Every structure is written in C-alpha cells, then in structure tokens.
Amino acid sequence: MRGDDDMLSVERLRIEQGDFVLTADFNVRRGLRVAVIGPSGAGKSTLLNALGGYIDVVAGTVVVDGIDVSAASPDKRGIAMLFQDGNLFPHLTLAQNVGLGIRPALRLSEAETAQVMGALGRVGLRDFADRKPGDVSGGQQSRAALARVLVQAKPLLLLDEPFAALGPALRAEMLDLTSEVARDAGATVLMITHAPEDAERAADDLIFVDEGRAEAPRAVAEVMANPPEALCAYLGR
Amino acid sequence: MARRAGAVTGPIAAGGVFALILAALLAVMSRADWPVTIGAADWSVLRFTIWQAFLSAVFSVLFAIPVARALARRRFPGRGALVTLLGAPFILPVIVAVLGILAVFGRAGWVSDGFALLGLPPMSIYGLQGVVLAHVFFNMPLATRLILQGWQSIPAEQFRMVGQLGLSPRMVFRVIEWPILRQVAPGAFALIFVICLTSFAVALTLGGGPRATTIELAIYQAFRFDFDLGRAAVLSLLQLVVAGGAAVLALWILPPLALQTGRDRVVRRWDAPSPVLDAGWIIVAAGFLLLPLLAVAISGMVGLWQMPLSVLTATWTSFWVAVVSTVVLLTMALPIAAWLAQSRHGGAEAVTLLGLAASPLMIGTGWFILIYPFAAPVTYALPVTALVNAMMALPFAVRILLPPMRQVFTDYGRLSAGLGLHGFALWRIMLVPRLRPQIGFAAGLGAAMSVGDLGVVTLFADPDVATLPLQMYRLMGSYRTEAASGAALVLLALAFGMFWICDAWGRRHVER
Known part of the structure; x- marks a missing residue:
C-alpha cells in the first residue's frame, strides 16, 4: 500500500522485452537513497528506464510524489536520470548543458544564468563553464551532469551507473557528491550499483533484482548483515 | 511517448513527395490512350534501356574490382587525392563529362587522333558504346568506392595474421577479400543498374536514333518533337514499371552511402605481389577519369573568351534554382530522416526510393499537363525544375542522413527526452549541431546535382529560359564547341563551388 510518506510507488509493474519479463511492486520513502543491486542482465537498467518513461511497460502504475505518471513523457515525471553515458551534449558548453535542465530551449534569463553558475560552483566547476565536455576529465563531466540534476530540481533522481567508467576513488567521491546534491535538492535517489561497498557508502536501503523480480527495499545494513541466499550467490559469499 | 522529432512533419514531407509524383502520374495516365498498347518501337526502346543499364553496371563493377584492390593494398603518393577524385563524378555535371568524353573518345578526339597515326579509322562514340562508356565513367568510381569501403572494413588484425602465415x-x-566482395558487389551492381535505367542526359547527348534511345529520352522526344502526350504517357508508365520494379528489388541489396572522404585509412599489407599490375590499373583508372576533365579544362580556358552573354544569365538562373532546390531538399529530407530514424519498420525507407524510381521526365510531363490548362508551363519551368531536382536528390540525402540520425537518437535520445527537448528546440540544440557534417554534405550533393542537371528543364524551356547545362547543350548543338567548353568550365566551378561551400560549412566546428 502507498503511504503519504512515499516518494515513489511502483504497483504491480510488468515489463516484457522479448522473452524477458520483469515485475516490480514496491514503495520508496521520501528522501531515502536506495541502491539497486543484482546480477548482470537481471533487469536493473530495464527497471530504471521503465520508471523514467524510456521503456513502455505492459501493466502497472508508477506514482511519483503522489502523482500517477505511468503515461507521462520522460520530462513530465518529476524524475531526473543519469545514464552510463550520453549525459552531456558534446557540442554544448558545460554551462549550456546545465542550462538545458532549466529551459530546454536554452534562452535563459539573467537569474537563470546565475542559477546555472551557482550549480556549477556547487560541484566545483565554476571555472569550467565555457569548456565543452570533450575538454574536461571524466570526473568533471560527471560533476557537470550532477550540476544539471541540481537545477532540474526533480524530486526523484535515478542513476544508471553514470560513474561506472571512473576509478574507485573518483567513484566514491562522486557518490558522496551525489548524496550532497540529493540532500540539497531534497531528492530521493535510486542508484544501480555493482559494488556492495558503494551501496554501504551511499545508500540507506537496497533493492535486490534477480530472476525477473525487483524485491522491496530493505535497510542496507540489515541486508548485508544477513543476506538472502540469492544475494549471497551474487556477492560471492 | 509524446511528440517525436519529425513524427508529424516526416510523414507530411514524405506524403508531399508521394502526392507530387502521384499527381503527375494521374495526369499522364489521363492523357494515355486506353487500353495502353506497347508498339514495336516501344519494345526496342525498353530493350535498349535495360541492355545499356545492364552493360553499364557490369563494366563499372568489373573495372572497379582491380582498381579498388590496388587502392586497398598499395600506399603511394597521391593515393588520397585519387580516392577523393573517385567521389567527384557524383557532383560532376553530366553534360560537362560528356563534353570531356567527346574530346577524348569522340570522332575528332585524342584517341581517334592516335588511331589516325596508326592508320586506323576514327572511333565512333555515338550509340550504345558511347552511352555505356559515359555511364562507366560516372559509375565505376562509385563502385570502386563501395568495394574499397567494404575491403577497408576488414580489421587490420586479419592482415597481420596473413603476414604471419605468409x-x-x-x-x-x-579467404578475406572474396567474402566481402560477394556482399558488396551485388549492391553496387544494383545501384548502378537503377541509376542507369533512368539516364537521360547521357542518352540525349551520346545516344539517340532508333537503336540507342532510352525510355527517358523517348519521353522527351515524344513530348518535344511530336507533342504526342499519349505516347509520352505510355512511355512514362513503362518507365515507372521498369525503374520502380528495379528500385524496389534493389532496395534490399543497396549498400549504405557513407560520408567517408576523411575516414580513409590504409592498412599495412603483407600479401601484395609485384606492384606492376596494380600500378597499371591505377594509371588506367586515373587516366580514364582525369583525361576528359583535362580536355574540358584546356579547351574551356580558350572558350571562356568566346562565351555569349547568355551563359552569364544562365549561370545566375542555375545558381538560384540550385539554392531553392537545396532548401526544398533539406526541408523534406531532415524530417523524413528523423521520422525514419525512430520508426521501427525500416520499410518506410522505400518512400524515398520513389524519387529514384519515378523518372524526372515523367514528373515533368505530368506537371506540364496539369499546368497547361491554366497557365503557360514555361513560366513554371524553373520552379518545377528546382522541385524535381530536390526529389531526385532526396533518396541520396536521406541515405546520408539516416545512419547518423539513428546514432544520435541512440546516444542522446533519452537525454533529450528526459530534458523535454521537443520540436524546433530539438532541431536547434541537438539534431542540427550533431548532424552538421552530414547536412552539409547532403546539401552540397543536392546543390551540385541540381546545378548540373540537364533533365526536366529541357521539356519546358523556351529560348529565353535556360539553366547553364541547357545553355551549354544548345551551344554544343550549334557546334560552338569552344564556347560550350567555356560554359562547361563555369558550370564545373559552380557545381564544385556550391558543393564545397556546403560541405565546408558542415565540417566547421565539428565536435566529436
């Protein structure tokens, strides 16, 4: 059942892609950071893409912040999403890329431009505003994408492993920054991860996806202390 | 999912093309005598059309194989320039090439002069041999590029293995080359066959007579000389069946057209035998392509000073017809490509092939019939020419735009959807900047094809209205060869210049 305190409610969701079927039925409480973990090919990415409105679902509803968005287009769901790649347009400057989060037509008022610069400053990129993605490092590209999430100010943030290509130290840094950005924006976060230590570091709850089913979130510490059999197998314990 | 790019405008543009062709077809059919009878003369025209297209495709591909093989396994100075030259015939005005071919292979040409020294009779160029020769001139480079492209897609590792195993x-x-050739050559053959089926300008200048008339040329003759709209109608229907059928069959084996001048790479090869044979093929191919152009350039320099003023007027006319045609082309091609790039059934691409299959002269004839009761068709000669030119270039433009368009939607489709980029903003912020090189290339191709086109304008034109190719053709017809060569040089500069400007725009500020 959906409660007032829930930011995301997924009700009897069913996704079919050829032979592959994924079902999900869970709620996520407001303000939580939830790790989505599971073997490759289990459907983690499919689940997030369906929530974001990028994949059609066969049945079920998605409710974000009390509003049924099941039939809404991706930009009208109250969701910001970062993908594994392709989060920035290579031909636009970082400031323009961030500005798209405010106005997709990119004609910003002075106040909005200041907001963009503020967001870039927040992630430590104020001096890089006029650079293009190709001229900055992978970590800086991730920061710029996070700055856009900040100005998008959506209540729910989905991360489909946007930091997968970064080294361990940088990835940890980005996860911390993500937590801060989410806290500043008051956003709830769902993030896919392969590494249990990432979940322990940056998540409160954990959703385990396996064999075509996304389980309801449980507290990370609790799950890690006493993992179910399937998760044990995945973790190699 | 909501409003996709081109979801509305794409079908409208495609439907518009379809409607224009259909209207022409209906107009033509209304003038045909029913039941349609195909006479002996029509059968011989049909036989010649298919036979010359078949021979042109066979010789183009057979000639291309050794040339492509030599280019694929040799590195030599000027190789890059030669590969670029192979792209030139696509934007080379047909009438210019014909003039060059006449200067080299004609009765009074360089080859005949050589024959005379040996006491041989001069070469005869008019008829089947001339038509096929000109078609090979235009299409052998195309086949070479397609085959070369195929062989260059072989990973370098395979050739390292070859070197290791000796x-x-x-x-x-x-083991390596034949499997690729087997994939590419039929596509190249099919493409060239279809292109040659609707050949007009070559047949007009080098063919003719009862034994060397293509359907397209027969439509022109029925229309222009006899004003026999009924016969033109029957021939148009015949053309539609032949070229349309061939194009639909060819669609399934057509190779993709890539923008690839910059991406040319040479793999280190260990398997090349003595270079003599390869060098021979390269010299023959380069000579075959360069000598006619050289001939035009030489006589054109002299002819520049003998050009009548009408050439200047015609140059201006051709310029703005090409500009209008290019704008129309992009207005149609961009939404259609965006629409097709996101559509799940690839069969929709067949729509654009209508432009390839429907003959320009049939469309011209149809629109002449439609306009005739209301106004003097001559007044519409240039707008109709610009429109038909755009439709002829449409299949090429869509094929150039489609693969990168698909890639952009794969790479950034979710990002733009998540940000709510729609409509004009999507074009301005994502599609145009990402596709700039291909848009420039397609526009350049369209402009050059339009500027050099000698087709539908011949139906309508009166002495006062002429595009540059038509003016050149008239000069050739009145045996003012040097003035025609001068005009050819101007036309060449205009075609290459317009292509270069568009292409250079596309290549500027490209962000990877």
Missing part, C-alpha cells in the same frame, strides 16, 4: 595473394583473395 598466405599468397590468391589465398588472401579467397
């Missing part, structure tokens, strides 16, 4: 050239051909 395979003979014969084995390399069997």
Whole structure:
C-alpha cells in the first residue's frame, strides 16, 4: 500500500522485452537513497528506464510524489536520470548543458544564468563553464551532469551507473557528491550499483533484482548483515 | 511517448513527395490512350534501356574490382587525392563529362587522333558504346568506392595474421577479400543498374536514333518533337514499371552511402605481389577519369573568351534554382530522416526510393499537363525544375542522413527526452549541431546535382529560359564547341563551388 510518506510507488509493474519479463511492486520513502543491486542482465537498467518513461511497460502504475505518471513523457515525471553515458551534449558548453535542465530551449534569463553558475560552483566547476565536455576529465563531466540534476530540481533522481567508467576513488567521491546534491535538492535517489561497498557508502536501503523480480527495499545494513541466499550467490559469499 | 522529432512533419514531407509524383502520374495516365498498347518501337526502346543499364553496371563493377584492390593494398603518393577524385563524378555535371568524353573518345578526339597515326579509322562514340562508356565513367568510381569501403572494413588484425602465415595473394583473395566482395558487389551492381535505367542526359547527348534511345529520352522526344502526350504517357508508365520494379528489388541489396572522404585509412599489407599490375590499373583508372576533365579544362580556358552573354544569365538562373532546390531538399529530407530514424519498420525507407524510381521526365510531363490548362508551363519551368531536382536528390540525402540520425537518437535520445527537448528546440540544440557534417554534405550533393542537371528543364524551356547545362547543350548543338567548353568550365566551378561551400560549412566546428 502507498503511504503519504512515499516518494515513489511502483504497483504491480510488468515489463516484457522479448522473452524477458520483469515485475516490480514496491514503495520508496521520501528522501531515502536506495541502491539497486543484482546480477548482470537481471533487469536493473530495464527497471530504471521503465520508471523514467524510456521503456513502455505492459501493466502497472508508477506514482511519483503522489502523482500517477505511468503515461507521462520522460520530462513530465518529476524524475531526473543519469545514464552510463550520453549525459552531456558534446557540442554544448558545460554551462549550456546545465542550462538545458532549466529551459530546454536554452534562452535563459539573467537569474537563470546565475542559477546555472551557482550549480556549477556547487560541484566545483565554476571555472569550467565555457569548456565543452570533450575538454574536461571524466570526473568533471560527471560533476557537470550532477550540476544539471541540481537545477532540474526533480524530486526523484535515478542513476544508471553514470560513474561506472571512473576509478574507485573518483567513484566514491562522486557518490558522496551525489548524496550532497540529493540532500540539497531534497531528492530521493535510486542508484544501480555493482559494488556492495558503494551501496554501504551511499545508500540507506537496497533493492535486490534477480530472476525477473525487483524485491522491496530493505535497510542496507540489515541486508548485508544477513543476506538472502540469492544475494549471497551474487556477492560471492 | 509524446511528440517525436519529425513524427508529424516526416510523414507530411514524405506524403508531399508521394502526392507530387502521384499527381503527375494521374495526369499522364489521363492523357494515355486506353487500353495502353506497347508498339514495336516501344519494345526496342525498353530493350535498349535495360541492355545499356545492364552493360553499364557490369563494366563499372568489373573495372572497379582491380582498381579498388590496388587502392586497398598499395600506399603511394597521391593515393588520397585519387580516392577523393573517385567521389567527384557524383557532383560532376553530366553534360560537362560528356563534353570531356567527346574530346577524348569522340570522332575528332585524342584517341581517334592516335588511331589516325596508326592508320586506323576514327572511333565512333555515338550509340550504345558511347552511352555505356559515359555511364562507366560516372559509375565505376562509385563502385570502386563501395568495394574499397567494404575491403577497408576488414580489421587490420586479419592482415597481420596473413603476414604471419605468409598466405599468397590468391589465398588472401579467397579467404578475406572474396567474402566481402560477394556482399558488396551485388549492391553496387544494383545501384548502378537503377541509376542507369533512368539516364537521360547521357542518352540525349551520346545516344539517340532508333537503336540507342532510352525510355527517358523517348519521353522527351515524344513530348518535344511530336507533342504526342499519349505516347509520352505510355512511355512514362513503362518507365515507372521498369525503374520502380528495379528500385524496389534493389532496395534490399543497396549498400549504405557513407560520408567517408576523411575516414580513409590504409592498412599495412603483407600479401601484395609485384606492384606492376596494380600500378597499371591505377594509371588506367586515373587516366580514364582525369583525361576528359583535362580536355574540358584546356579547351574551356580558350572558350571562356568566346562565351555569349547568355551563359552569364544562365549561370545566375542555375545558381538560384540550385539554392531553392537545396532548401526544398533539406526541408523534406531532415524530417523524413528523423521520422525514419525512430520508426521501427525500416520499410518506410522505400518512400524515398520513389524519387529514384519515378523518372524526372515523367514528373515533368505530368506537371506540364496539369499546368497547361491554366497557365503557360514555361513560366513554371524553373520552379518545377528546382522541385524535381530536390526529389531526385532526396533518396541520396536521406541515405546520408539516416545512419547518423539513428546514432544520435541512440546516444542522446533519452537525454533529450528526459530534458523535454521537443520540436524546433530539438532541431536547434541537438539534431542540427550533431548532424552538421552530414547536412552539409547532403546539401552540397543536392546543390551540385541540381546545378548540373540537364533533365526536366529541357521539356519546358523556351529560348529565353535556360539553366547553364541547357545553355551549354544548345551551344554544343550549334557546334560552338569552344564556347560550350567555356560554359562547361563555369558550370564545373559552380557545381564544385556550391558543393564545397556546403560541405565546408558542415565540417566547421565539428565536435566529436
């Protein structure tokens, strides 16, 4: 059942892609950071893409912040999403890329431009505003994408492993920054991860996806202390 | 999912093309005598059309194989320039090439002069041999590029393996080159066959007579000389069936058209035998392509001073017809490509092939019939020409735009959807900047094809209205060869210049 305190409610969701079927039925409480973990090919990415409105679902509803968005287009769901790649347009400057989060037509008022610069400053990129993605490092590209999430100010943030290509130290840094950005924006976060230590570091709850089913979130510490059999197998314990 | 780019405008543009062709077809059919009878003369025209297209495609591909093989396995100075030259015939005005071919292979040409020294009779160029020769001139480079492209897609690792195992050239051909050739050559053959089926300008200048008339040329003659709209109608229907059928069959084996001048790479090869044979093929191919152009350039320099003023007027006319045509082309091609790039059934691409299959002269004839009761068709000669030119270039433009368009939607489709980029903003912020090189290339191709086109304008034109190719053709017809060569040089500069400007725009500020 959906409660007032829930930011995301997924009700009897069913996704079919050829032979592959994924079902999900869970709620996520407001303000939580939830790790989505599971073997490759289990459907983690499919689940997030369906929530974001990028994949059609066969049945079920998605409710974000009390509003049924099941039939809404991706930009009208109250969701910001970062993908594994392709989060920035290579031909636009970082400031323009961030500005798209405010106005997709990119004609910003002075106040909005200041907001963009503020967001870039927040992630430590104020001096890089006029650079293009190709001229900055992978970590800086991730920061710029996070700055856009900040100005998008959506209540729910989905991360489909946007930091997968970064080294361990940088990835940890980005996860911390993500937590801060989410806290500043008051956003709830769902993030896919392969590494249990990432979940322990940056998540409160954990959703385990396996064999075509996304389980309801449980507290990370609790799950890690006493993992179910399937998760044990995945973790190699 | 909501409003996709081109979801509305794409079908409208495609439907518009379809409607224009259909209207022409209906107009033509209304003038045909029913039941349609195909006479002996029509059968011989049909036979010649298919036979010359078949021969042109066979010789183009057979000539291209050794040339492509030599280019694929040799590195030599000027190789890059030669590969670029292979792209030139696509934007080379047909009438210019014909003038060059006449200067080299004609009765009073360089080859005949050589024959005379040996006491041989001069070469005869008019008829089947001339038509096929000109078609090979235009399409052998195309086939070479397609085959070369195929062989260059072979990973370098395979050739390292060849070097390690010491395979003979014969084995390399069997194991590596032949499988690719078997994939590419039928597509190249089919493409050239379809292009040659609707050939007009070559047949007009080098063919003619009862034994060397293509359907397209027969439509022109029925229309222009006899004003026999009924016969023109029957021939148009015949053309539609032949070229349309061939194009639909060819669609399934057509190779993709890539923008690839910059991406040319040479793989280090260990299997190349003595270079003599390869060098021979390269010299023959380069000579075959360069000598006619050289001939035009030489006589054109002299002819520049003998050009009548009408050439200047015609140049201006051709310029703005090409500009209008290019704008129309992009207005149609961009939404259609965006629409097709996101559509799940690839069959929709067949829509654009209508432009390839429907003959320009049939469309011209149809629109002449439609306009005739209301106004003097001559007044609409140039707008109709610009429109038909755009439709002829449409299949090429869509094929150039489609693969990168698909890639952009794969890479950034979710990002733009998540940000709510729609409509004009999507074009301005994502599609145009990402596709700039291909848009520039397609526009350049369209402009050059339009500027050099000698087709539908011949139906409508009166002495006061002429595009540059038509003016040149008239000069050739009145045996003012040097003035025609001067005009050819101007036309060449205009075609290459317009292509270069568009292409250079596309290549500027490209962000990877």
